[in-house]
Amino acid sequence: MKEGIIFSIEEFAIQDGPGIRTTVFLKGCPLSCPWCHNPEGISFEPQYLISKTGKTLCGEKISSSELANRILKNKDFFESTGGGVTLTGGEPLAQPNFVIDFLKQVESIHKTIETSGYAPLSVFKEVVSLVDLVLFDIKITDSESHKMYTGVDNHMILENLNYLISSEKDFIVRMPLIPGVNDTKTNMLSIYSLISDAKSLIRVELLPYHKTAGAKYGMIGKIYDPPFDPNKRPQIFNVFEDNNINTIIL
């Protein structure tokens, strides 16, 4: 029995994979993107969210079997609609044993993982083999810039992406569009070049930045001070569409 830490379970999550599904948010992330809209998901420890209406504890330690039981309670809905569970975060791959153990217990339903791709290849491989769909976030291809904004090098991420493409597992590329950070045509073209040959790429999902992402920083005692202009709208280029990749804006 493996234990993990989660910070939210959302029923009827409609942007996170096929059918009716529940999304589990795992707490803790090795990246520290300044545009993160779930800043309470960055720390691996429970913490208080403080708002006008009161103080709530964010972060629940849970065993993989307990989580599986909770998720499988709605198995009937998942089975009749081709849905299931999506793990996101935080970075779910940062709790590999918990995630792997959990995925093995929910075999009968559709499983999706949303990841930054930041994990050792061995972990990534095993998790990919256990899921039906990967939502793979790609932010910036340039490694220096990636490090500057997210705090980590993207070498491992690109390696995992290559593996994902070669594995032919169904995947969706998710790209947050941050004004002045990665919303250039060059960056999009360079992402395109990474995935242009992918056979199992279902589509690209663009997530334009919205300043409501800053809403929760105060609640965890952080100051929201992104190194870009949050009031600016990101540029959107039709790079993927122009190259016949199905693209949607979330």
Place this chain on the structure above:
Amino acid sequence: MNDRIKNLRQYIFDKNHHKYRRKPEELGLDKLSDGFCERGLSDVERSVERLSLLLKNEIPVILPGESIVFTRTISSIPEIFTRDEWQHIEQSHFIHERGTVSNICPNYEETIIKGFKKQKEAIEKRLVRKDLDEKGVEFLNALLKGILDVQEFIKKYELYAYSIGEKQIADTLHHLQNEGAETFGEALQFLRILHFVLWESSNYHNTFGRFDQYMYPFYVNDIEKGILKKEEAFDLLEEFFLSCNKDSDLYPGIQQGDNGQSLVLGGTSISGEEQFNELSEMCLRASLELNLIDPKINIRVNKNTQLSIYEKGSELTKIGLGFPQYSNDDIVIPGLVNKGYSLEDAHNYAVAACWEFIIPKYGMDIPNIDALSLVDCVLSCVINLDSCSTYADFYRLVEREIQNRVDRMCEKHKNIYIEPSPFMSLLMDGTIERAKDISLIAKYNNYGIHGTGIATAVDSLAAIKRYYFENKEITYDLLIAALKNDFIGYEQLQKTLRYDAPKMGQDDDYVDSIAAELLNSFDQALKEKRNERGGIYRAGTGTALFYINHSSNLGATPDGRNAGAAIPANYSPSIFIKQKGPVSVIKSFTKPDLKKTINGGPLTLEFDETVFKNQESLSKLAMLIRSFICLGGHQLQLNTINRDKLLDAKVHPESHRNLIVRVWGWSGYFVELDEVYQNHVISRFEYKL
């Protein structure tokens, strides 16, 4: 939407046609009842004469681009009784709401098909039979007089149309004075006339029933004959829908928008065939394009209904119309049959103004005659908790309280008086044969009782069961003191009761079984009850407006709710709980046997509008609705709202004239609602993500 419809929509939305309206006092019609009283006219005579006078004073108006005509030019309908007379009637009778026939589903199609000439012949034939008393003769003559007045009224419109060069309109109206409709366009015009006259007769909550079923033959016939193109049919349909919004602000209701113009699509035939047809689909499309609150659409579905129907319905939900509302044939039909409706009639059910299941043509049911506060039944027993040693003991007290209140309630519904409605009678089956007004008797004369505060009652019972009887964390004195003091000084206890106690809507069998038991008790309490017309009583899960007054006077409840705080509208989870999500809500709310609460009342699910961004999300909503139906839900209504928009609309109503919200059983314009209703809508969203 073509330019003609677009312009007409704008014209109506800008209220340009209001300039034709006159008040009864400007026409000398405001004191009709004084004259009626002096002349000693019977109620039937008064009803006939009022309609006659009103129609004579209506002036024909044809709005720019219209082909389906008839617009109200008299702003209100004068009473037929003087104030003294009415007071006298009220003293000696039970009066339901406004005291006129309302909220039933007429048989429009028979008159549309046969025409007035044949209807007249049928009445005349009945008149020559010798088995009539004086009242019967008076009634049948009233029907004839009504027809004559309406024919004359149509003639007036015909002549006017002709005089301004609207030959086609004039021709249609000429034909419809005596004959039945032959084309789709004529059928829509005829329906508009009949509906217009019902409102003019002081009937209200005049529903449209199974519009797609009775209009379909006209549509198909025109298409097959090649005399109508599909786009033309669609334009006519849109125009008809628009016409439902012309005079609707004059229709009586509790709030603007509460006008009962509900329309039912789809359904299952007695032989099991899906009845959702091409016209049903066109209705959804028309409503989507027009984006107006009337008519309010209901879709009859069942476990085999195609996902695509739900998807089409969800497009309407997405734009925030607050409809369609779905009702489940698999539950409603057997539920109605259990209550004594014939299988054939049950298969033909329609939906009343809000959600009540009613029978077209034959039903004079009053499905909203009263409302029982289930939560108050529970609360009033709490004081006797100390006399109970088990939860079962306590529940027996609650059951007894429900029975006592139901007994007292049904006693009230005696000696009912409803104003006669000869024109409505003409549109109901069996009235000519019986020679009796529909206000007096029909094939079905059942009454329905709303059940309010269901979730609050259930959550309160669950809290008592767990904390008082099981783990004994709460003593009698503590609970009574906390409730009495509205939890002031008992904040920790309130927190436990609010947030830790089991709640309906979390897919928790512990509490959901209590809900099943409570609804069963409600049904059982009404089981043996008969009203003075021989009808039965039906229990329901709707609240109507009672969610406001049943909560404002209600003390603090054991579920942690403060005194006076809101209770949910209809069949929905308590307002302050943080829900797990719609899947758990659906699973919880479909556990009780809802065939028993067949008076109706929907589970309401609310979504932020940002949820539905693309087609994929609509398909998922469709899947969710289908799951509700497959699990045995009886009725479902979905709202899409943006809370920020609502808050802004309170401050800047002028910039949100189009903002539509679902109130309790109907959609209205948010800025036209009283503040108490606005606030309830907003508070329903406060605990959502």
